[in-house]
Amino acid sequence: MKTRPATIKPYSGPVGGWGSAKSVAGIIAREHVPLKAPKLLSVQNKPEGYMCVSCAWAKPAQPHPLEFCENGAKATAWEITSRRADPAFFEKHTLSELELWPDHDLEEQGRLTHPMRWDAISDKYLPVGWAEAFDEIGRELGALDPHQVDLYTSGRASLEASYMYQLFARMYGSNNLPDSSNMCHESSSVALPESIGASVGTAILSDFENTDCIFYIAQNVGTSSPRLLHDLQDAVDRGVKIVTFNLLHERGLERFVNPQSPVQMLTGRETKISTEYYQVKNGGDIAALFGVCKALIEADDALKASGTSRVAGEDGKPKDPDNAAMVAFAASIASADKKHVLDHDFIKEHTAGYEEFALAARAHQWDELERVSGLSRDQMMKAAAIYAKSDAVLMVYGMGLTQHLMGVQNVHMVCNLALLRGNIGKPGANICAVRGHSNVQGQRTVGITEKPGLAPLDKLSELYGFEPPRWTGRSTVETCDAIINGQSRAFISLGGNFLKAVPETTAMEAGWRKLRLNVQIATKLNRSHVLHGEIAYLLPCLGRIEMDEQATGPQAVSIESSIAHFHGSRGKTKPVSATLLSEPAIVAGIAKATLGKTRVPWDAWVGNYAEIRDAIERTYPETFKDFNKRLFKPGGFARPLPARERKWVTQSGKANFITPGKLFPEFSTSGRTDVLHLATLRSNDQFNTTIYGYSDRFRGVEGTRRIVFMNGEDIVRLGFADGEIVDVTTAIDDNFVRKVTGLRIVSYNIAKGCCGAYFPETNPLFPLAHHDPKSKTPSYKLLPVRLSRSHATPDG
Structure with missing residues (x-):
């Protein structure tokens, strides 16, 4: 075990670029595979090649010359390493010793x-x-x-x-x-069937080519699925607006230099990813999305009232529309005929539950939505305006929504927003749940x-x-x-x-x-x-990645991507052991x-x-029709999803507006000024629990993972200093002390009242009972914690 010097220095560069190239070269050298790795990476995610063992992002029919990202290259080098944990290694070490590593x-x-x-x-x-x-x-x-x-x-x-x-x-x-x-993503697997009758997202790659707006919610593309940046960059180049809602300012959602673009690499020209970047408080997603929905619904009400002098009020009863600002806002975002903001034809034909949801949206007060979400009314209305002026909006979200106490309701809200303007089941308008593992x-x-x-x-x-x-x-x-x-x-x-x-x-x-x-x-x-x-x-x-020779010769396996397409994968290198x-x-x-x-x-x-x-085809004949024949179809073959065709396999037979009962979970520590809401994070040098190294380049952290990211105002308010070593304790009253010691405070652009620390290092803080009640997904993105000065070192 080595001692690593830790340095914290703000990172000013983009995602991608020479930083990614250097990082890939570094791990290839470190794993001693300088000849093997480049050859293998050239066929990664390619037809007749092997599918990346890292993330589940889509594999295009016409791949880029290099169809891998920095993390995908790390995953490949990590797997084909020259190192061996063989019997000789285990002969040297007891398990009691290895427990300490x-x-x-x-x-x-x-x-x-x-x-x-x-x-x-x-x-x-x-x-x-x-x-x-x-x-x-x-x-x-x-x-x-x-x-x-x-x-x-x-x-x-x-x-x-x-x-x-x-x-x-x-x-x-x-x-x-x-x-x-x-x-x-179990929260998706529970919520999406209830809302739209599909257990997975409905988006396909061509939706990124046909959309004119993307709402990007609670997913860190630069760390978790960097190949998706190609699709976002292409969309930006076409003039697509990307509206981002996220707890932290993440570099991958801000700026990108494409390592496969000679012009960008040589000139340093960056692509700005997000048109608007809204920093939502931890757990404030329902409130933020409710604010956008409220603005749309009340603008639609104002248009109706402009012809009748009546509009529904927050109590469901008509009242005179004396809000000139709302009338003007409604007129500025309305359809070409100036008669509506919502897609009433779609709502009437394809949905159930709209009236109940609209009543709830009207009833929520703006000051409450601002307090819980961390966004201003103007920000939520601006997001609504962009949404209303777009004909095809793609909803993209990740685990920042699903790993919550209210994860299922978070996903319901994404669906609700999509349904208001019929943004599902048409080209460029669908729901994209970005999955993690391959x-x-x-x-x-x-x-x-x-x-x-x-x-x-x-x-x-x-x-x-x-x-x-x-x-x-x-x-x-x-x-x-x-x-x-x-x-x-x-x-x-x-x-x-x-x-x-x-x-x-x-x-x-x-x-x-x-x-x-x-x-x-x-x-x-x-x-x-x-x-x-x-x-x-x-x-x-x-x-x-390894060749799999069996009785009938070399074998292939198959995987499903985030966009519900099936792909064949064929190993390309000799196994590390004949055993x-x-x-x-x-x-x-x-x-x-x-x-x-x-x-x-x-x-x-x-x-x-x-x-x-x-046998899989016999068991699932509709899903896997002609499985073997289509195994290596370029771009994969699609899993049938009726919701893509606006066929709703739900109890109501329609897509359902489902109204969350509250905006934020209730904690026994609510209102305590010394409590912060913790979200766990990944670095760009890890995938899930696999830690490739101790670099989080995009957040400026090198040599350590024992970090707690805090808003600068919170650091001062709580009496700490940037760089100070603290212990973090779970602030849930269940008569059990959960503590992680020796974390270094790093001032970061994170919403006030919130903090972030690495997964899985801070998993000991999370109670087993702290999960969404329907999906049972652990709430790794929201936990109340307290900080105290530590006697431990940053190395624990």
């Missing part, structure tokens, strides 16, 4: 090469044969009640492996299928879900001759509770770093040690592997050892992944 240092040891089993006597991982591992895992699972077993899936598993995994789980008798989607959306599409009503259980029963369990399984939060309380006895993980990604870290680690069986399928070492229960297996798998098995082979090995003889042709599937895709 930072996650970055664990993963930096390189690729896992051999299946390993924890040995209690030596406290080390020792090599084990695959057959022996499968046999013991099967015996242990056979001795447990399926209700006691949780089968987790990371967002990187392929469609083929995910389908096999959920089938194994259900044949075993368990619906406990928590996954990474539970922790990120197949986090796809694994749900093929059955990874704890909710039996979302899985085709009858079809699975027909195809494979078994009776699937019908009980509701555990989500991620419920799995954590079961581990803490000892109800879960076995945990199998298809990728990921569960212990670092979840809340309630201290209690979770204590519960983790009590598990009877812990099986981790992985490519690199992380904290979830070095903590253990009674029996622990570490099973190394092929990475997506590795593919994810499908490992799932099949565990399944056969656990279930014995079944109607599932596990071996045939492992020998030929095309047969798995045929």
